[in-house]
Every structure is written in structure tokens, then in C-alpha cells.
Amino acid sequence: MTSLAPDRPQSRAAEPATEGRRSTLEHVLVIAFMIVPLLAVAAAVPVAWGWGLGWVDVALFVVFYMVSGLGVTVGYHRHFTHGSFKARRGLRVALAVAGSLALQGSVVSWVADHRRHHAYSDKEGDPHSPWLYGTGPRALVKGFWHSHMGWLLERDKTNARRFAPDLLADPAIRRVGDNFLWFALTSLLLPGLLGGLLTWSVGGALTALLWAGLVRVALLHHVTWSINSVCHIWGDRPFAARDRSANVWWLALLSFGESWHNLHHADPTCARHGAKRGQVDISARLIRIFEVFGWAHSVRWPTTRRLDRLSRGTAVEHAV
Template sequence: MTVELTGSAAAAATGGDTDRAARRLAYVTVCVPAAGFVAAVAYAWRYGFTVVDGLLLAVMYLVTAFGVEGGMHRFFSHRAFSAGRVVTALWGVAGSMAAQGPIVFWVATHRIHHAFTDTDRDPHSPRPIGTGPLARVRGLWHGHVGWLFTVRRDNWSKHVPDLLADRTVMRVNELYFVWVLLGLALPAALGGLLTWSVGGAVSGLLWGGLARIFLLDQVTWGVNSIGHTLGSRPYKTRDNSRNVAAMAPFSVGGSWHNNHHARPSLAHNRHAFWQIDLTGMFITLLDRLGLIHDVRYPKSSGAHRRAAGRSNREHRRRQP
């Protein structure tokens, strides 16, 4: 079947005009963490993989995974809950340390994805590109990572007016590269301090920094590619979004993608008791601690309705 392509999908197939700065940044974003992951494996092969390495990888992964799924995605992109300036900044810093792009870029791209899901205007749809036996492979590659090399910055502002008007968000956005470096410096410093050695700092940088970025990238991008190709579809949405259960723990709940596309404004992706949504659980915890408010819970859940009521009452009491 012949697929006519326009926009970023056409650029992926034809090498069309793209933003040069964004393309250069894409090479750094993709290649440096990949090289770091290879270096981490080689370093561990030579010097071993320690408990400290595992802890730094796990902790930094969780912090940045929550930053991406809870911050960049559910908070900034979909406004599934509200937060004050300090908590807003912390969400932004945690998400930025994942090195998947500044807040404005991440949110604008994601909102365009929702507006034009699985059409030729979707920035990262894995639809087949071209014809022949490799068309689906090319589409899957484009949906996973190839789109980063073809993405354009046309009319981003019209998709993120709320962010552009938020001084806290824009300040965090402007310091994006500082937060990326912080995400590398923290595990390096902790690795050195916990082992009291230069080798521990190097291993911390590799595993808690670069390898962690690489692994989280594959999971986040996998939701874009695999989550629109393979998996279950309990909701008959207008797109090809799918739930990928095997990825749920690693995506901290983001891979319940069909659930999300069916009800994108909710703070929870868990629509069945057995579905793991660590981000939803974390958001509920923050709500109960009074650190966030106006959380959009699924109306079908009595427990969530009660929690939402508590959140709204507490927020009203905090108002002057």
C-alpha cells in the first residue's frame, strides 16, 4: 500500500528541510547516551558492577522517569493536576535531567502528537513509510528515534501558550542544559563519596548518568513506537494507541498508552486493579501530603473521588 507523506514523516523519508540546530542536538541526545551505555558496560566488565552502581542507576532512573511521565507528560502537557512554584520547578528539573529536551519542546511535541495522532502530521507516528517489505521497519524506526532528526519548530508557541506565560516554567526551560549536567554530576559525586574513590565517581557518572539516560530514552521512545504498534486496545480510540503491559514498570505507568489516549487529562493511567502505574501512585501520595492539588482522578473510582474531594477542600483552605 502506498502511503503519501507530508510533514516530519516525509522529512524522515526524503531528508527534507529541518531545523539544523535541532538536528545537531538530536545527534548529541541520541549518540552521547548510547556511547555512555557502551562505556558503562565495558567499565563494568573490567571493574565490576557494584551495589552502589545499581543504587545510583535505580534512584536516578526513578527520579527522571517520574520527571518525564509525571512532570513533562501528565503535569506540563496535560495539566492533570496543579502545583505551586517550588513543586512545579522540581517537576521541571527532574524531567529536564532526563535529557529528552526542554519543557517547551517536550510539551509542544506531545500536544501536537495528541492533536494529530497517527496521521502524517504526528511528529512520531510509527506508521509505515514508503512501500515494500521495509516500510513498517522504517516507520517503526521513525516513531522510535528517527523523528528527532526531522522534527521542526514551526508554530510551537501556539501549542504552549500556558507555559510561555509561566515565569517558573520558562526559567527552568532556559536552564535546561544546567539540569542535564546536574543529572550527570549528581551520580558522579555520590558515587565518589559513597566509595571514596575516583573509580566510584566514574562508575556513577556512567551508570547513574549516561547509561540511565540511554535506558530511559529507549523506554520513553518505546511508548511512541511499540505503544502504537503492538499491544492491547481496550478502548477503541481514533488512533492506534495500545497498552504494553510488559513496559509498565519501566515506564512507571506510561505504557498504558491506550488508556491514556482514551482519557488523556487524567492523572492516572491505571484503569484496572492489576495495572501498575507507579506515577499515578506517586501523584496520589503527593496529593495526600498536600504538595499538589486539583488532581484529575478517574470518576469511576470511589476512592479516587474521595481523594479528589480532599484535595479540593485542602486547596480551598490554603487560599487566602
């Protein structure tokens, strides 16, 4: 349980952490994916006041939030980034597609950024640590903005050859990554199409596009970004970790268990982040279902002995 990317050559660590800069088009798309969903949230209030919020909108919102959110937490994060479990080919591709629907970047770029985060967590080189500017109030305000959203505006690209060579070597996953924009458009337009068909109205299509498309993406973005910001500043730290990762209970449901962040950084390849009694971890439940059906195997579940060791102050080493 020591490697962030199984079978990754150690010589890769000699390569630089970043490689080149985003193109102007890539930079514009990042800004658009950040801003447009936020504008939709602002528009949603008067829309809800004037037209209401129908059950079709709510149902589509929940379905698309769960599919895209779990695509990130189970797929992008626990499977592709940390190898918490192995998946059959069909499930592996489905998880990459589901994660792409969250509009958080391609599977290759997301994994590369996150592995880089773990390599330098809360130190120089971490792409989104809130502690890079100091510990004073003003520095933390600046750090919070940087870790939550600001880092996305930087144009340096994480070196995927160093941090995600296993994904680059997988033709099916690389193909999903190359088609990220098409999956992003599908994620926004499909809710509108379904809303129009289910209500048989243009109004139903527009409200579904707003709520299950744009507003859903905005909420999921900020929940994910809160793991980078909130969960590295405030919260409980019952396990030994080499950074300031913490557990934030009130984010657990919306983040599908990702906000039990302290154990994750203490033991990055563990498939369950909420390992203590009462810590809801929907992502781990889904992995367990995949395991029962035989779609996932070699799952790295926590053990009592391992948790006791982490509680006593011994963090798990992990390679970069």
C-alpha cells in the same frame, strides 16, 4: 476533561504546527544526547566485566532513574502537557527541573511536541507516528525507526506559541526551560560526583558517571521512545481511541505506568493510565501522594462510569 492545555485560547489552532528549524548547535546537541548514552551502554559491558558493578552505582542508578523518569511522566507529561492535576508552585518548578534531568529536551519543547502528537495522533502532522509510511512490513520497519528515534533527527521545530502558550506565559517554567543545558550537565555530572564522594575514589566517580549518568539516560530514552513506537504498533486496545495507541504490559514498570497507553489516548487528561486491576501505575501513585500532602489538587481521577463509557467505544474529545 476535554482540553490538553487548560485556558488555552482556541484561536491558537489557526497558527502553524511547526515554526522554523533547529539551529546547527541545537541539532548537534540532539544527536549527541542520542548517541553518547548509547556508546556508554556499549562501553558498560566490558567495564562491568572488568571492574564489576558496585552497590553505589546501582543505588545512584535507581535514584536518578526514578527522579528523572518520574519528572517526565508525572511532570512533563501528566501535569504540564495534559493538566491531569494542578500543583503548588514549588512542586511545579521541581517537576520541571526533574524532567529536565532526563535529557529529553526542555519542558516547553517537550510539551509542545507531545501536544502536537495528540492533535494529529497517527495522522499526517504527528511528529512520531509509526504509521506514516503505510501498513506493509517494509513501511512498518521504516515507521518504527521514525517513531522511535528518527523523528528526533528532523530539524523542524514544533510551534510552541500554538501548543504551549501557557508555559511560555509562566516565567518560572520558561526560566527552567531556558536553562535546560545546565540541568542536563548536572544530570550527567552529579552521579559521578556523588559516586566519588561515597566511595572516596576516582574509580567510583567514573563508574557512577557511566551507570547512573550515561547508561541511565540511555535506558530512560529508549523506554520513553518505546511509548511512541511499540505502544502505537503492538498491544491490547480495550478502550476506544481515535488512533492505534495500545497497552504494553511489559513496559509498565520501567515506564512508571506510561505504557498503559490506550486509556491515555482515549482520555488524555486522566491522571491514571493503568486504571484496571493489576495495571501498575507508579506515576499515578506518586500523584496520589502529592494530593494527600496537599501539594497537588484538582486531580482528574478515572471513574467507573467514565471507564465503562470508554470501553463501549466512545472516546473523549480533546481540543488542539
